[in-house]
Amino acid sequence: MNKLLPLGLLLVCIPLSGQKMTNSKKAVIASIEQHQSKLIQISDSIWAQAETAFQEDDSSRILADYAEANGFTVERGVAGMPTAFVATYGSGKPVISVLGEYDALPGISQKAQPTKSPLNEGAAGHGCGHNLFGTASLGAAVAVKELIEAGKLKGTVKFFGTPAEEKFFGKIWMVKAGLWDDVDVNLSWHPSANTEADVQSTLALVDFKVEFFGQAAHASADPWNGRSASDALELYTTGINYYREHIKPTVRIHYHIQDGGQVVNVVPDYSRLWVRVRDTKRSGMMPVYERVMAMAEGAAIMANVDYKISLISGIYEVLVNRAGGEIMQKNLELLGPIPYSDQEMAFGRKIQEETGKPQVGMDSGITPLKETKENPGGGSTDVGDVSWNVPNINLGVTVAPKDTPWHSWAVVACGGMSIGHKGMLQAAKALGMTMADLFENPKLVEKVKAEYTERKGNETYEAIIPEGPPPIGNN
Numbered sequence: 001m002n003k004l005l006p007l008g009l010l011l012v013c014i015p016l017s018g019q020k021m022t023n024s025k026k027a028v029i030a031s032i033e034q035h036q037s038k039l040i041q042i043s044d045s046i047w048a049q050a051e052t053a054f055q056e057d058d059s060s061r062i063l064a065d066y067a068e069a070n071g072f073t074v075e076r077g078v079a080g081m082p083t084a085f086v087a088t089y090g091s092g093k094p095v096i097s098v099l100g101e102y103d104a105l106p107g108i109s110q111k112a113q114p115t116k117s118p119l120n121e122g123a124a125g126h127g128c129g130h131n132l133f134g135t136a137s138l139g140a141a142v143a144v145k146e147l148i149e150a151g152k153l154k155g156t157v158k159f160f161g162t163p164a165e166e167k168f169f170g171k172i173w174m175v176k177a178g179l180w181d182d183v184d185v186n187l188s189w190h191p192s193a194n195t196e197a198d199v200q201s202t203l204a205l206v207d208f209k210v211e212f213f214g215q216a217a218h219a220s221a222d223p224w225n226g227r228s229a230s231d232a233l234e235l236y237t238t239g240i241n242y243y244r245e246h247i248k249p250t251v252r253i254h255y256h257i258q259d260g261g262q263v264v265n266v267v268p269d270y271s272r273l274w275v276r277v278r279d280t281k282r283s284g285m286m287p288v289y290e291r292v293m294a295m296a297e298g299a300a301i302m303a304n305v306d307y308k309i310s311l312i313s314g315i316y317e318v319l320v321n322r323a324g325g326e327i328m329q330k331n332l333e334l335l336g337p338i339p340y341s342d343q344e345m346a347f348g349r350k351i352q353e354e355t356g357k358p359q360v361g362m363d364s365g366i367t368p369l370k371e372t373k374e375n376p377g378g379g380s381t382d383v384g385d386v387s388w389n390v391p392n393i394n395l396g397v398t399v400a401p402k403d404t405p406w407h408s409w410a411v412v413a414c415g416g417m418s419i420g421h422k423g424m425l426q427a428a429k430a431l432g433m434t435m436a437d438l439f440e441n442p443k444l445v446e447k448v449k450a451e452y453t454e455r456k457g458n459e460t461y462e463a464i465i466p467e468g469p470p471p472i473g474n475n
């Protein structure tokens with residue numbers, strides 16, 4: 001009895017989650033700080049190169065080389081994509097992974113300054129902060145590897161280098177190749193304008209190409225001999241735009257006209273659009289997708305042309321994991337707010353002035369864990385596909401001032417200077433600390449897995465991609 005009493009007290013005093021500042025977490029933080037200048041150098045190098053989807057040759061190589069130099073076994077060119085790789089260290093269970101992205105966005109090149117000025121006119125820029133994303137995640141994986149190497153943690157850590165998030169969605173092919181099959185829990189993060197464990201889903205989407213094939217003719221001399229592919233294109237988009245009146249508010253339909261004919265005096269014999277349908281759930285998206293595809297036939301009949309539809313890819317909405325979010329949130333709170341200098345706050349306010357936002361600087365606080373919304377707004381991510389195949393814990397960390405227009409020059413600017421660097425290092429620490437929690441506490445892994453199983457229910461995952469290799473080299 002006497003012996004049991006202290007144990008009872010111990011159980012009361014230490015939460016089951018074990019979420020306090022452990023020695024492992026201190027070691028994670030120390031590792032990130034020790035490697036800080038190298039991590040910033042890697043991030044800045046990826047930022048400056050700003051390579052777009054499937055072109056990330058240098059960006060993926062820099063990260064893969066760094067993983068290899070740190071003792072990871074690196075498999076390059078996985079799932080048929082030269083710029084995808086997996087870095088593994090350790091052996092046995094648990095297997096905890098973290099993923100990183102590193103692709104840029106076309107046309108938004110920007111210097112690391114708070115007024116709009118391209119670094120290279122017309123070139124790409126890291127308007128989604130993926131230079132920070134890939135580097136922070138790898139920094140966290142290296143910190144965990146050092147703990148495994150020192151015998152402080154047991155198991156396997158993996159870093160997934162995932163290309164082409166902004167276009168084509170490389171993770172789908174990696175999921176299809178079974179790369180997460182042996183993973184217990186995966187972690188991810190995303191650069192943001194606030195800091196929080198992310199427990200919101202994203203939108204499912206499907207991308208497809210619609211082509212119309214007509215007959216060319218002189219636009220004035222013998223237009224009756226012509227059958228216009230661009231007429232079909234116009235009728236098609238008109239149909240889509242009428243249809244907007246009758247879709248649910250959660251649905252989004254976008255199109256990009258890729259080819260509407262070349263010159264004014266030829267009846268165009270070819271036209272092409274990239275069409276995208278989104279909804280908060282795949283179940284809502286699929287019927288809209290079917291309908292928007294059927295409209296292509298209607299447009300083709302009206303314009304007396306032929307048509308072809310080709311699936312590009314489609315991604316799942318993120319399967320949220322609140323149990324994992326709670327672990328992450330506690331670690332964010334252990335880390336505390338990101339401190340900013342007066343110069344950084346001035347940089348942030350200048351960006352807000354330039355983009356017409358309230359000049360309040362960065363949100364340095366930690367947003368409390370939110371309720372998970374039934375119908376989230378916002379964008380889509382191929383992390384969704386990962387999250388239907390392995391429990392996934394998500395994080396957002398401030399790398400830009402409040403209300404910054406995303407995918408814009410303003411995010412590029414912050415990602416190449418200390419505001420972005422600070423967010424990156426904070427993300428690396430929070431990811432590493434959460435991984436340490438999972439390695440040290442099997443009950444947490446079980447809890448995260450149990451929620452995943454419950455949320456997934458009877459749904460079976462089927463990748464929304466055509467047969468064959470990833471569309472490398474396509475537009």
Ligand SMILES: [Zn+2]
Nearest residue numbers: 128129130190
């Ligand atoms: Zn992104």
